[in-house]
Structures are given as structure tokens and as C-alpha cells.
Amino acid sequence: MLSDFLRHELGLTGTHVGCEHGVCGACTLLLDGDAVRSCLLFAVQCSGCDVRTVESLAGQRAGEGAATEDPLHPLQEAFREEHALQCGFCTPGFLMSLVPFLERHPDPSDEEIREALSGNLCRCTGYQNLVAAVRSAARRLRAEPGEPDAAS
Amino acid sequence: MKPAPFRYCAPETVDEALELLATGDPEDEVKLLAGGQSLVPAMNFRLARPGLLIDLNRIAELASIATRDDAEGSILRLGAMVRQSAAEHSPDVARLAPLMGEALPSVAHTQIRNRGTVGGSLAHADPAAELPAVMLALDARMHLRSVRGERAVDAGDFFLGLFETALEPDEMLTAIEIDAASAVEGSCFEEVSRRRGDYALAGAAARVRLDADGTCRFARLTFLSVADLPVRALEAEQMLLGERPHDELLRAVAEHAARREIDPGSDIHASSAFRRHLAAGLARRTLATAVSRATAAHGATDHGGASS
């Protein structure tokens, strides 16, 4: 599985594995920009594709030398401030589902946020704080002046 | 769990894939891999243990959405490997098969639809899946190919039972063709599920075409999750033809369909009786919405010359 390849071969343990049948969402990552389940993909299928895991988020936006000052992605900042995680097992999957969601819906309604969260399970937070975090992250991202390092 | 060992190949053309499919020996089950959103969970549970996987994801010719016009009108052609999310966001699907566009957001979650394909859902033929019932309502034609040749099968003859279709072991579903919705038609899809993205406890799809005076000239009513296969309620459709649909008639039609034309099972999710109850309500609501949309469409074509 791609999820096992990342964790065991590459040592990238940010991608979590819960159910291995596509239900829980913990293993979600971006394949060519789209959120997908890595537990339902064989690593060999992704040859030549762009795979982004949760490890790619932090530090990405910080400028030269600023990496240690402001290492977190605005979505991660919002998760921390709004207490959108407790044990954190579900968090990478939520983050990687929400990155493309916020790119496509910069100003989402609560209804849209709930819909976007519905593909991932969290057993700790009760989801309320997740909704608040997405709202706050959307505000932060809208306030950002453009995308300095928009990866193509 | 993890899949049992298997061999893997990723051909780049349909012909290559069909050759590989045809050479499979019975000892060593050969499976086509589309989005993998049903097959891979089954492999992870070791419910499926194919010896050879033929990955269709590198075959570009299967992944396109196309339209063409013939004497009868426009035809929408979806390659079997079109992702469910691509169809969901396709303007061609929204315009030519709005019923399908309305149903797609109910198929699982975005992350599943980003990978899951239209053809995979149809070939899988889960009676609780949305797309088979939608294809039945749309009178879609399934294009099947093997090294022996090509044939087209109507949706009504394609779904044969629980996870069972007209596909022969050496055949591949290559494309789905749908005649464009008429300009004066109304359609509607609705389902009831426990949580967003779950498989439906029951669902219904309706299409209605009305004359200028409101007489029903064409009707389709299909259900999912109420039998071993998607069901078309032929008697209920007949009850509508030649009538001017009103609330009482729609209620009677929906009750008839739910009592006489479906065979829901009981499982941990819902009892048979509850599914019948849901089916009746869903049939009435989808038909009523389809009728009001058809009426509105008439208004638009009668008076809205500017928009044509």
C-alpha cells in the first residue's frame, strides 16, 4: 500500500493508518493535488505522480530564515488555536482533506465545512472545534497576500 | 489487513488490457483495477484474492467525457475510467444528464470520488450504489469490449443481481452513453442515509416529461437499496402516462411502487418495512420535484425565447 510504503520505506510516519478500507480518512494525502486514501492505493500506481503528505505543510510558507519562527501552515495554526485535535490520530487526514477544500472554497459556509469534514472520522473532538478551525483557517488564508510560493 | 500477493500490470491501451484479460486462467483470478475504492478494501480484507491485477489507470482513452450530436439529439459519452468527481464537476454532465449530476455528491465522500470511477461503480453493481439506479433511470447504454468484439447493453439488461452484471469474464466496460435530457424534462434524485456519504438506506431517481397542458408523456422511476439490484418501477411509470400529475396521484403512484415493485431486505441498517416506508416517501418527493422542474422547464421554453 502507498500508506505502508510512506511509513515503512520512507519513514514518513505523518500519514496515519486506521481502518485500511477507506472509511476513517486518517491516511488521506494529495495525489496530483486531489485528496485520496493512501490505504487504497498501491505505491506502484503512483509512479510519476506528485504525492504530498502532511509533512509538506509546515514551514512551507515561511521565507528564508523565518522557518523556525513561523513553521506551521495557517490550517495547522488554526487547529492548534481552536483545539481541533486531542490525540491527533485523525489530524493529518483532516489537514490533507482540507488543503484542497480551502483552495477551492476560500470562503466556505458552515454547511460546506461540515460536508468537507464528513469524509474523516475523529473520536475525540466532537467535530465542533474542527468546524471552528476551518472557519478560522479560511479567514487566515484569505488575509494572506497571495501565494508567494504557489507550487505548480 | 493487507492484500494477498498478486501480480500487477498497467497497460496503456484498451487492446493490451483486453489481451491480458483474455489470457487469464481460471486458477488465477484476473481482476481489472479501476479506482480501487471497492476492490482494494475487498483485497485488504482478503475477500478478493486476484492473482493478477490489470490497472486501467494509465489508459487515457478510457478517461474522457465527450458529447456528440445525432438526428435524435445530443449524446453524452463517459469513458469507464472517468472519476466520479470529474463527472460531478463536468458542465456536460450537468447540462445533458442533470440527474446524474444531482446524484453524484451522494456517492461516498470527495476523497473516494476523487479516485472512484463511473465505470467501476457500475461494474461493481452494488444494489446500494447510486449510479446503477441513475443509469437505469437515464436508459444508459453500457459499451462492453473483449478480444471477441464489442457490444452495447441497455442498463436494464446490464444489472442482473447482487454484484452481478452482464459482463463476461473477458469483457471490460469501456464507456457509458446517455441520451441528453429533453429540454422540457424534469428530474430528481434523493436518498436517505444515516450519515453524509454513507450508503443509502433507500434512494429514488425520477424523470418526467410533460406536454404543454401538463399531461405526462414520459416517466422513469428507479430505486436503489431496495432489492438485490437497482429496480425500475414500470407499473408506477405507467400509472403516470396520460395523466396530469397532482399530489394525490403521485402519492398513489409512490405507494404502489413501494408496495408492489420493490423487495427490500432487512439488515443491521434498516428493516424491510422501514425501507418500504422510505421508498414511498422518496418516490413521492422525487416525482413531485421532477414534475415541478418539468413544469418550470416548459415555462422557460414557452416564454423565455431570449435564453435559447
Ligand SMILES: Cc1cc2nc3c(=O)[nH]c(=O)nc-3n(C[C@H](O)[C@H](O)[C@H](O)COP(=O)(O)OP(=O)(O)OC[C@H]3O[C@@H](n4cnc5c(N)ncnc54)[C@H](O)[C@@H]3O)c2cc1C
Ligand atoms: C468509505 C467508502 C464509502 C463508499 N460509499 C459509497 C456510496 O455511498 N455509494 C456508492 O455508490 N459507492 C460507494 N463507495 C464505493 C465507490 O463508489 C467505488 O468507487 C465504486 O464502487 C467502485 O469504483 P472503482 O472505480 O473504485 O472500482 P474498483 O474498486 O477498482 O473496481 C470494482 C469492481 O469493478 C470491476 N471493474 C472496474 N472497472 C471495470 C471496467 N471498466 N470493466 C469491467 N469491470 C470493471 C473491478 O474488477 C472490481 O471487481 C464507497 C467506497 C468507500 C471506500
Ligand code: FES
Ligand atoms: S486508513 Fe485509509 S481510510 Fe482509514
Ligand code: FES
Ligand atoms: S483528535 Fe483523536 S481522533 Fe481526532
